[in-house]
Amino acid sequence: MTAQILDGKALAATIKAELKERVAALAARGIVPGLGTVLVGDDPGSHSYVAGKHRDCAQVGIASLEVNLPASASAAELQAEIERLNADPACTGFIVQLPLPGSLDDNWALGLVDPGKDADGLHPANLGRLVLSEPGPLPCTPRGIVELLRRNGVELAGAEVCVVGRGTTVGRPLGLLLTRKSENATVTLCHTGTVDVAAHTRRADIVIAAAGRPGLVTADMVKPGAVCVDVGITRTEKGLVGDLDPSVHEVASWVAPVPGGVGPMTRAMLLSNVVDRAERLADAAA
Numbered sequence: 001m002t003a004q005i006l007d008g009k010a011l012a013a014t015i016k017a018e019l020k021e022r023v024a025a026l027a028a029r030g031i032v033p034g035l036g037t038v039l040v041g042d043d044p045g046s047h048s049y050v051a052g053k054h055r056d057c058a059q060v061g062i063a064s065l066e067v068n069l070p071a072s073a074s075a076a077e078l079q080a081e082i083e084r085l086n087a088d089p090a091c092t093g094f095i096v097q098l099p100l101p102g103s104l105d106d107n108w109a110l111g112l113v114d115p116g117k118d119a120d121g122l123h124p125a126n127l128g129r130l131v132l133s134e135p136g137p138l139p140c141t142p143r144g145i146v147e148l149l150r151r152n153g154v155e156l157a158g159a160e161v162c163v164v165g166r167g168t169t170v171g172r173p174l175g176l177l178l179t180r181k182s183e184n185a186t187v188t189l190c191h192t193g194t195v196d197v198a199a200h201t202r203r204a205d206i207v208i209a210a211a212g213r214p215g216l217v218t219a220d221m222v223k224p225g226a227v228c229v230d231v232g233i234t235r236t237e238k239g240l241v242g243d244l245d246p247s248v249h250e251v252a253s254w255v256a257p258v259p260g261g262v263g264p265m266t267r268a269m270l271l272s273n274v275v276d277r278a279e280r281l282a283d284a285a286a
C-alpha cells in the first residue's frame with residue numbers, strides 16, 4: 001500500500017482563492033487588511049518563511065508591513081517596533097517571527113502584541129481563550145492541520161490522535177484544538193519524557209509528528225491504515241526533512257508530507273486570521 005497525499009499546497013491555493021474574494025469584498029467597503037511581520041536577525045530559514053508570507057499577501061490583496069531588526073537589536077528596540085504596529089491602523093494583524101535570537105525572550109515578545117492584532121493566536125490571552133473554548137484567533141499550524149484533515153474527509157470525532165511534540169506553536173495548542181467539542185478527538189500528547197512513544201503512536205488512528213527530529217516516526221510505529229501528518233522541518237544539505245521516515249508511506253492510508261503539507265496550510269491560516277479580524281473590524285464600524 002502507498003499512502004495518498006494530503007496535499008496542503010493545493011488546499012492552501014483553494015483557501016487563498018476564497019480569501020481573495022473576501023478581501024475584494026472588504027475593499028469594496030474601503031478596508032484593506034494589512035499583515036505586519038517583525039523579523040529579528042538573519043536566520044535564512046526565518047527570512048525565507050517571512051518572504052513566503054509576504055508573497056501570499058500580495059496574491060490575496062493583503063497589504064504587507066515588513067519590519068526587520070538586526071540580530072543585535074535590544075529588547076527596548078523590539079518593544080518599540082511591536083508598540084508601533086499595535087498603534088498603526090494600517091496593520092490589522094501581525095506576527096513576531098519565532099524563535100527570537102540571542103537573549104530576546106519569545107514569551108515576553110508575544111505578551112507585548114495587542115491581543116486583537118495577534119495573527120498567530122499565540123498571545124497568552126488568546127491561548128487562554130482556546131483553553132476556555134471562547135472565540136479568538138487560533139494558532140496557525142494547529143488550525144492548518146485540522147483544516148487539512150477536515151477538508152480531505154478525515155474523521156476527527158472519536159478518533160485516537162497521537163501528537164508527538166509539546167511545543168508552544170504546535171503540539172500543545174493542537175491538543176487543545178483537537179479536544180474541543182467541535183473536533184471531539186481523543187488526544188495522547190507524547191514528548192521527550194514519554195517512556196515508550198511507539199506504544200502510543202501504534203494505537204493511534206492519526207499520528208501527528210511535531211518534534212523536529214528527522215525520521216522520528218518509522219513504519220513499525222504506525223498502525224496500518226493510519227493517517228500521518230508531518231510537521232517537522234529540518235534543513236539538511238539534501239533539502240527539507242520531516243519527522244516521518246519515508247517508510248511510513250507504505251503503511252499509512254494518508255500522509256501530509258514535508259514539503260507540501262502543513263507548511264503551506266500554516267501560511268494560509270495566517271492570512272485567514274488577518275482576514276477574519278479585518279471583517280470583524282469592518283462589521284463593528286458599520
Ligand SMILES: Nc1nc(=O)c2c([nH]1)NC[C@@H]1CN(c3ccc(C(=O)N[C@@H](CCC(=O)O)C(=O)O)cc3)C=[N+]21
Binds near residue numbers: 052264267
Ligand atoms: N511567529 C511565528 N509564527 C509562525 O507561524 C512560525 C514562526 N513564528 N516561526 C517558524 C515557524 C515555521 N513556519 C513555517 C511556515 C511555513 C512553512 C512552509 O511553507 N513550508 C514549505 C516549504 C518552504 C521551504 O521550502 O522552505 C512546505 O512545507 O511546503 C514552513 C514553516 C511558521 N512558523
